[in-house]
Amino acid sequence: MNLPVRHRVATLSRRRFLAMAAALGAAPKASAANDFPSRAIRILVGFSAGSPSDLLARGVAEKMQNHLGQPVVVENKPGAGGIIAARSLLSAPADGYTLLVVSAAHAAAPVVTRNLGFDPVRDLAGITRIANVPSLLVVSPALGVKSLAELLGRMREAPGKLNFSSPGKGSANHFAGEYMLAEAGVEAIHIPYRGVPEAVSAVMAGDSQFSFVPIPNALPLIASGKLLALATSTGERSKVAPDLPTVAEAGISGYRFDPWFGLLASAGVPGEARATLIAAAVKSLSSPDLASRFGTAGAEISALPGRRFDEYIEKEIAKFRYIATRAKIEPT
Structure with a gap:
């Protein structure tokens, strides 16, 4: 069907207008995506x-x-x-x-x-x-144990009498501790705290007997004699504490927590x-x-x-x- 010239021009103009409008309407979205991020x-x-x-x-x-x-x-x-x-x-x-x-x-x-x-x-x-x-298994020097074997011995002598701290139920530190207890067949009570610093302070104060502590938090306190490290949770020894055995090397075969x-x-x-x-x-x-x-x-x-x-x-x-x-x- 042949449209009059004036109608064809009007139709093409309308189409061109709608296309331009659609492009302009989409422009802010595209610009926003391309400008990301535009603020803090x-x-x-x-x-x-x-x-x-x-x-x-x-x-x-x-x-x-x-x-x-x-x-x-x-x-x-x-x-x-x-x-x-x-x-x-x-x-x-x-x-x-x-x-x-x-x-x-x-x-x-x-x-x-x-x-x-x-x-x-x-x-x-x-x-x-x-x-x-890596997390390090640490105790207070005042506890009087110097190895993982001695700590496990204490727990076997008095099941459920010792406790361990963590920065909260479900934290990696909590699971590292529970996993160790399960694999060793011993019992201890879990005490959750608000964060890592609080869990560490509990061990130093004697409120908790042991904890798995992230290595950045543990190293300065170990160096100052406020904490004693017994083992590292990971499958391999830490590069910054190469003399410290893994939990598996210290006596719980197969244990690995990274x-x-x-x-x-x-x-x-x-x-x-x-x-x-x-x-x-x-x-x-x-x-x-x-x-x-x-x-x-x-x-x-x-x-x-x-x-x-x-x-x-x-x-x-x-x-x-x-x-x-x-x-x-x-x-x-």
């Missing part, structure tokens, strides 16, 4: 200041802001083994401006918490694993924003300066970006379920 980014930490999560978050934040061109600030929201901070992340807009540093306790949360309120796999998305941080830390975002963060965050985080972790700083504290950088980190967390959840079953840890 927050990194939430579920543990107190001075904890390994806090120390790692601040190191990564310092480097990331150089790559992103915007401030990256750390905000501590301690409590419930990191669950409070995770819920805060999920209550914020899923725009990439709020992130979360987690410990291995993140994978333990669905195992020990009956009504968690979120799914660690479905609701959160990996930016990158940051580092592995605590890790990572950076997450909400699963709803747009793909381009997430890709920008992943690139900035991985570049930050490749910094020799950061590797040196973390290494001095006993943390070993172990980047695992994006989907690979998501898959790793799924495997870690399965591992914690096994430990919980073995140690008879019931969800509450």
Whole structure:
């Protein structure tokens, strides 16, 4: 059907107008995505200041802001083994401006918490694993034991009389302790505290007899004689404490517990924003300066970006379920 020239021109003009309007309407969205980030980014930490999560978050934040061109600030929201901070992340807009540093306790949360309120796999998305941080089994020198064998002997002599501290139920330190007890066939009472510094102070004060403590927190206190290290939780000896045996070497064959830390975002963060965050985080972790700083504290950088980190967390959840079953840890 042939339209009059005037009608054809009007039709083409209208189409051209609608196309332009659609392009202009989409422009702000595209611009917003391309301009990410255009303001400060927050990194939430579920543990107190001075904890390994806090120390790692601040190191990564310092480097990331150089790559992103915007401030990256750390905000501590301690409590419930990191669950409070995770819920805060999920209550914020899923725009990439709020992130979360987690410990291995993140994978333990669905195992020990009956009504968690979120799914660690479905609701959160990996930016990158940051580092592995060995935990050391420590006691107060006043306890009078100098080896893991002697500590286990004390527990066998008085089942359930000794206790151990951790920065909260479901924390990696809690699971490291329960796993050791289960594998050794001994009993001790778990006492949860608000954070790592508080759990360490309990051992030094004699309120708790032992604890698994992240190596950055433990080393200065060991050097000053306030704590005595008996073993390291990891499968291999720590590079900064090579003379210290692993728990397996010290007498509990097969024991291995490798605590890790990572950076997450909400699963709803747009793909381009997430890709920008992943690139900035991985570049930050490749910094020799950061590797040196973390290494001095006993943390070993172990980047695992994006989907690979998501898959790793799924495997870690399965591992914690096994430990919980073995140690008879019931969800509450």
